[in-house]
Amino acid sequence: MTDATATAAPATDTRRAGRFLYLAGVVVLCAWVIVPIYFLLVNTLSSPDTVNSFPKPFIPDFDLGSLAFFAKFAGMLTALKNSVIVAGMTMILSILIGAPAGYALSRFDFAGKELFRLLILLTRAFPLPLLALPLAVFFIRTGLDDTTFGLALVHTTLALPFAVLITFSLFSGIPIELEEAAWTLGCTRVTAFTKVVLPLILPGITASAIFAFVISWNEVFAAAVLTIENRTLTAFLLQNLDTSPLHLKFAGGFILVVPALIFIFAVRKYLFAMWGIANR
Amino acid sequence: MAEIQIKNVAKTFGSYTALHDINLTIADQEFMVLLGASGCGKTTLLRIVAGLETATTGEVWIGGRRVDHLAPKDRGIAMVFQNYAVFPHLTVFENIGFGLRMQKLPNDQVKRRVERVATLMHIEQLLKRYSGELSGGQRQRVAVARALAMEPDVILMDEPLSNLDALLRMEMRAELKGVLAESKTTAIYVTHDQVEAMSMADRISVMHQGKIVQAATPIEVYRNPAAEFVAGFIGNPPMNFLRAEPAGEGKWKVAGQVLDGPSTGKGPLQFAIRPEDIDPADQGLTAIAKVVEPLGAHLLVTCEVDGTLFRAVLDSDLQVKPGDKLTLAPQPDRVRWFDPQSTLAVA
Secondary structure (H helix, E strand, C coil), rough: HHHHHHHHHHHHHHHHHHHHHHHHHHHHHHHHHHHHHHHHHHHHHHCHHHHCCCCCCCCCCCCCCCHHHHCCCCCCCHHHHHHHHHHHHHHHHHHHHHHHHHHHHHHHCCCHHHHHHHHHHHHHCCHHHHHHHHHHHHHHHHHCCCCHHHHHHHHHHHHHHHHHHHHHHHHHHCCCHHHHHHHHHHCHHHHHHHHHHHHHHHHHHHHHHHHHHHHHHCCCHHHHHHHHCCCCCCHHHHHHHCEEEECHHHHHHHHHHHHHHHHHHCCHHHHHHCCCCCCC | CCCCCEEEEEEEECCCEEEEEEEEECCCCCCEECCCCCCCCCCHHHHHHHHHHHHHEEEEEECCCCCCCHHHHHCCCCCCCCCCCCCCCCEEEHHHHHHHCCCCCHHHHHHHHHHHHHHHCCCCCCCCCHHHHHHHHHHHHHHHHHHHHHHCCEEEEEEECCCCHHHHHHHHHHHHHHHHHHCCCEEEEEEHHHHHHHHHHHHHHHCCEEEEEEEECHHHHCCCCCHHHHHHHCCCCEEEEEEEEEECEEEEEEEEEECCCCCCCCCCEEEEHHHHHEEEEEEEEEEEEEEECCCCCCCEEEEEEEEEEEEEEEEEECCCCCCCCEEEEHHHHHHHECCCCCCCECC
16 A cells, blocks of 8 residues: 555656646647737737837737728739639649549559659649749740639649649548449449549548648749739738738738638648548 | 359459359359358459459359449349448438439338338348447448348348357358348358358358369268368368378278278379268277367367378267377268379269
């Protein structure tokens, strides 16, 4: 009995220390993400005077002036519309092209399959600035420059590797026997896909689509280089905020960050799942 | 009427030959078991009949119709998979009714047929559940019910009981046999479990290295194995083999004893006898007991005869200790002979 208590005491100490480290880690990580966003929020909802003053209040004075300014800012709504259109097209294109590739990778054996998987990843190793000039020239020649479709094509190439790899792991998670069972129960390859595979992967596909949307939404370099009139929100803000006062920079940043945050938050479960962490 | 004919079916994967020229006819309403160790080609053959795999050469006929060029859905078959393949996004009801919905049957008819097979498989209380809420045995029942609901000509089963625990497997074995006999469908059942094969089959096809070694009734396969492989594979413990040297016309010398045997053949043969067909006697093979295992009903004695391992199932009242010298007489009508060259049985 005495032995048990003697050995139990240090064990509790170790456990307490471990728990402390764990909590400290959680706090630091949360602060890492939340503090910048918090400042962004506070400054966005403050009046220009408060933004430039010091020290700053922790609770914003809910001055919607900066945001109201953006709502009325010329070209703002068009840029927002362009962003949504480009991101929407990117989303659709990358799923339409990426999902069949993911299906093929998971279900069929073909020569060069491993090489193909490697090449998909290698497309991400190519720096976009290197491609920007030839791409711009090519777009001007084909008349794709300064169009939302042209930009969506570029964003699709950026989002495609993720779409292929995410859908590949989604399809691989579905036993082939489910499809085979459907075939023996009266399905063709197509109906087996729509009746069995699709319902099972739809949530994952949605997540993958939203991920593609966010990639396009956040992309600024190609958008800035390839568009002039039809700027997306990122390119538009980058161009205009450079010379804007501080409170408008905060508000602009806020407008960019919030939708991306909301989208990622909505699909977080699936983004974890594709890295094999979550419990689906 | 759904007789299955497999004609000259062969299957190669690259340079590997999975099936060599298989010929097999399965009668209408027959329960055929494909039995063999893993990798013998039994599942490949089943999948070729199902249409999930294409044969490299050969033909498959079901009910007098050539089907090897048809999709699985047009062959009049239903299949039960080893891992059940119950659709996780549908309820048990919709799983069982899946094939009927694909046939666009009216709702009331779907309901009637689903409820009938659910009652048959004792899962009528589970119809509203999802696959994730079922145990392995219940999923197995759903998979069988889904196949039966199709009212197929042919039902194909790929090791359907191998994922169940031993007790459940024994229970399902008897139940499945009864249900299938009732449904009057032709069945092909793949298994590596010889007890399952013996107890369920009308006929067993023993497969080995991509060939059917013997296709016969369970008793025939057990009593008269067509090849050494069958003799060594079926039965627990399997048959005993001893070398037999020719000793005159129709006489063979086995472990120092001269026995009557086939009058054909010049070279040595393999003498074979089942462990339970051996009795202690005054005259016979001299055996030294090595291991004695009392199994309750019997005594399994592993001994050495002529330098070869030899098993005998003896009466449990017999007093035998390791090291004892026994005289064992094989029952003459149960002795079988194999040609060591061709490994086939010699009459």
